[in-house]
Amino acid sequence: MKKVPSIKPLRLLVVASCFSLPALAQKQSGEIDSQTFEIEKKKKIELPPANRLYNKLQPFTSEEDNRKLNYEFRTPKLTLGTPKITPTVLPVNGENKEDEGGNLNNYVKVGGGNYGKIYGETFIGNNTEDLAYDIHFKHLSNQTGPVDGQNSANSENRLKLNGQYIGNSFKLGGTAFYDRDNYYFYANRSAPNAEILKGNIRQTINTFGLQVGLDNIDNNKFIDYSIKTSLYRLSDRYSASETDWGTNFSGSVPITENIFALLNADAYVSQRTDAETFKRNLFSVKPAFKFSYDAFTVTAAFKAVNETDDRLKINRTVGFPQVEVDAVPLAGVHVFAGYGGDLNRNTLRSLLGENRWLGPNVTIANTERSRDIYGGFKGELGPSFQFEGKVSYATFKNFYGFNNDWLDSTKFAVVYDADYIKVLTVSAQVGYQYQNIVRSTLRGDFYDYNVKRLEAPWGRPRSTVTWNNSFVFSKKMFATIDAYYIGGLKNKNFQTGTTHNLKSIVDLNLKIDYLLTRNFSAFASINNLLGKNYERYLYYPQQGLNFLAGLSFQF
Numbered sequence: 001m002k003k004v005p006s007i008k009p010l011r012l013l014v015v016a017s018c019f020s021l022p023a024l025a026q027k028q029s030g031e032i033d034s035q036t037f038e039i040e041k042k043k044k045i046e047l048p049p050a051n052r053l054y055n056k057l058q059p060f061t062s063e064e065d066n067r068k069l070n071y072e073f074r075t076p077k078l079t080l081g082t083p084k085i086t087p088t089v090l091p092v093n094g095e096n097k098e099d100e101g102g103n104l105n106n107y108v109k110v111g112g113g114n115y116g117k118i119y120g121e122t123f124i125g126n127n128t129e130d131l132a133y134d135i136h137f138k139h140l141s142n143q144t145g146p147v148d149g150q151n152s153a154n155s156e157n158r159l160k161l162n163g164q165y166i167g168n169s170f171k172l173g174g175t176a177f178y179d180r181d182n183y184y185f186y187a188n189r190s191a192p193n194a195e196i197l198k199g200n201i202r203q204t205i206n207t208f209g210l211q212v213g214l215d216n217i218d219n220n221k222f223i224d225y226s227i228k229t230s231l232y233r234l235s236d237r238y239s240a241s242e243t244d245w246g247t248n249f250s251g252s253v254p255i256t257e258n259i260f261a262l263l264n265a266d267a268y269v270s271q272r273t274d275a276e277t278f279k280r281n282l283f284s285v286k287p288a289f290k291f292s293y294d295a296f297t298v299t300a301a302f303k304a305v306n307e308t309d310d311r312l313k314i315n316r317t318v319g320f321p322q323v324e325v326d327a328v329p330l331a332g333v334h335v336f337a338g339y340g341g342d343l344n345r346n347t348l349r350s351l352l353g354e355n356r357w358l359g360p361n362v363t364i365a366n367t368e369r370s371r372d373i374y375g376g377f378k379g380e381l382g383p384s385f386q387f388e389g390k391v392s393y394a395t396f397k398n399f400y401g402f403n404n405d406w407l408d409s410t411k412f413a414v415v416y417d418a419d420y421i422k423v424l425t426v427s428a429q430v431g432y433q434y435q436n437i438v439r440s441t442l443r444g445d446f447y448d449y450n451v452k453r454l455e456a457p458w459g460r461p462r463s464t465v466t467w468n469n470s471f472v473f474s475k476k477m478f479a480t481i482d483a484y485y486i487g488g489l490k491n492k493n494f495q496t497g498t499t500h501n502l503k504s505i506v507d508l509n510l511k512i513d514y515l516l517t518r519n520f521s522a523f524a525s526i527n528n529l530l531g532k533n534y535e536r537y538l539y540y541p542q543q544g545l546n547f548l549a550g551l552s553f554q555f
Contacts, residue, residue, distance in 0.1 A: 104519065104554035111523070111550020116143025116153075119548060125162075133163040145186065146533050146543045151196055154183035169218035179207040185357060187410035187539035201410075204237040205352065225251040234349050238360065242348040244270040262288040262301070272348060274361045278310035282345055282366065288322075295328035305343045307366055318343065320370065333379035341370035346400070351414060355402045355459070357537060359411030368397040370420075376427075384433050392425040399423065399451065402459035404538055406494045412537065417454045424448040440469045447488075455492070456499070459537060462488025476515040483508050491538035505534045524549040 111119040118141050125134030138158040145152020157180045164173040185201045209232035216225050227249045235241040246268040253261045264286040271279050288301030299322075306317040322340030329335060344367040352358060376390030399417045406413070429443040444465045449457040465485040472478050489502040511525040526547045533541040 107552055107554045109523075109550060109552040111548050113548040114546050115145065115543060117141070117546070117548055118143070119550060130166050131164070134161070136160045136162075142543075145184075146541045148186055148196070151184050151198060151201065152186040154181070156181050166217070169216065169221065171213075171215045171217050173213045173215075175209075175211040177207075177209045179205075179209075181205045181356070183356065185410050187357070202237060203356075205234065205356070206236075207232060207234045207349070209233075223251060223253050225249070232349070234352075240272075240274045240348065240360065242270065242272045244268065244347060244349065258291060258293050260290045260292075262290060262299075264288070264303075268345065270347060272364065276311070279308070280310070280347075280364070281308045282306070282343070284343070286322075297326040299324045301340075303340075303342065307343060309365070312365060318368070330379075332381070333377065335375075335377045337375035339371075339373055341368070341372050341394075343368050355412050355537060357410075357412045357540060358402075359405045359408060359413060362414045363416070364414070365398045365400075365416060367399060369394050370397070371395040386431040387429070389428045390426075392423075392427075394423055394425075395420050396423055397421075399449070399454075399457075401454065401457050402537065403491055404493055409493050409495060409539060412459075415454060415458055417451050419452040421452050422450040424450075437472050438470070440467070442467045456490045458491055459489065461486045478513045480511045481509070486536070489536070493538070500538050502535050502538065505536065506530060506532065507534070519554050521552045521554070522550070523552060 106124050107122065109119070109121045111117075113119075119139070121136075121138040123134060123136045125132070127133070136158070137160075139155070141153070141155030143153050144150055145154065158177070159179075160175065160177040162173070162175050164171065182202070182204045184198065185203060209230065211228065211230040213226070213228035215227075216223070227247070229245070229247040231243075231245045233241065233243045246266065249263070249265045251263050255261055264284075266282070266284045268282045269279075270281065271277065282305065284303060284305040286301050286303040288299060290297065290299045292298075301322040303320045303322060304317060305320070306315075308315045320341035320343075322338070324336060324338035324340070326334055326336040346364055346366055348362070348364060351362065351364065372392060372394035374390060374392040374394075376388065378386075378388035380386040397418070397420050399421050400414050402412045403415050404413075405411045424447065426446045427444070429441065431439075431441045433439045442465075444463070446463045447457075447461065449460065451457055463485070464487075465483075467483040469481045470478070471480075484507040485505065487504040489505075490499060491502065492499045507527075508529040509525065509527045510529060511523070513521055513523045515521045524547065526545070528543060528545055531545040533544050535541050
């Protein structure tokens, strides 16, 4: 990724929101994308996970209506500083459609909105007793952005193919995908009146990927196993590219009725090209033993990790002892505590996922998380109310943040604290569900970074709060209301020596789906209701009040 000339602040807030039979997923449903604080409502139908109580594929159905508000805290990782947020989404009518002649899983959606927003999405799938497959395509573009017109436009295209075969004792699945993101480096420029050529500030990221997995689904087998391998290649409009191949294995063997032997192994082989070409590899193995008796569970493990990096001249092996204790002092209440660590793997793809405004030749290094002491509780009060709380105090090496580049403030560099630093994380979450009518989840995360070599944890929040709500008013009308808060963000312009305390981000979004007929529905979403052109990263304001409306046809 080459350096390009400068430009004025602008960027856009992408909102894709529409009716579908969604899957509740931590990854790509709706999120505040950490690099641009984009709120996206991406909904799709996923192949259902294999149920080990059955050996044949179950039909595509929405399980949203019968599920509880189940969730759990993510393992304390560096990316908690820029969280991914996944609002809950339900079918429009909140009920199963079998009484209307079967489920309608295939759909076509079209819509548009301000900022020249164009939206189109389709999903087509089929399944037999043993085989299921689908194809999903989505396009979302904004012809203009928050500032400087077309110089802050953007677009995204997603194409994904899934397949799954269920045998008598195994499940074989595969996914192939292609993502294309086009956007512009539209940040504030030192010469605001200078003419900007779109071709000089344009960036395009292309990502091809392939994933294959094999899982045991026979409970009668003595050995349980799962093996997955994935390959992707990322390239940009300039000279940067990354090829990454990863394979993951997990297995378990019962030793006695209460003791299990577990094994996890990972292998990643990566090659990155920018100003130079170099390899970055990581291999790990983690044997573990799990003892479970009544309301008491202990898991002990040791993880050994070897990492190599041609550019950073690294070839080292480190070990992390891990232990976790879980107890159930009261019915429906878990208390847990643990000690451990890991080597968090960073790639160009993962860093672009947090901040798309990265400049050329950014330094990429893995982050060591060691001596992580954590504890907490989780449980439920009846079928309607769930809660969870957790505290983590961990030591990090190569803790990273994002700050404007020293030479070009319109691009960002990845900055590391090479010393061992302490990070305190306090998280809490509560969920409420009333039948299939109201669901609400409130979560807060609070961080204290004891950085040493860095002046501040650049680009990382001190606190985040998310509140996601869904309402089923009738069989024809469904709505979601989501609120987000991010506070404590800082970035510095090293050219002027000025530190900027970014204003706290408050974002409120509303979406309504209305079923017109059995096959047709209308949707409308209004985002950033407060109309604030906030900055997730310095010099990149986001879209103000924006909307998207359209129609959906299911078949």
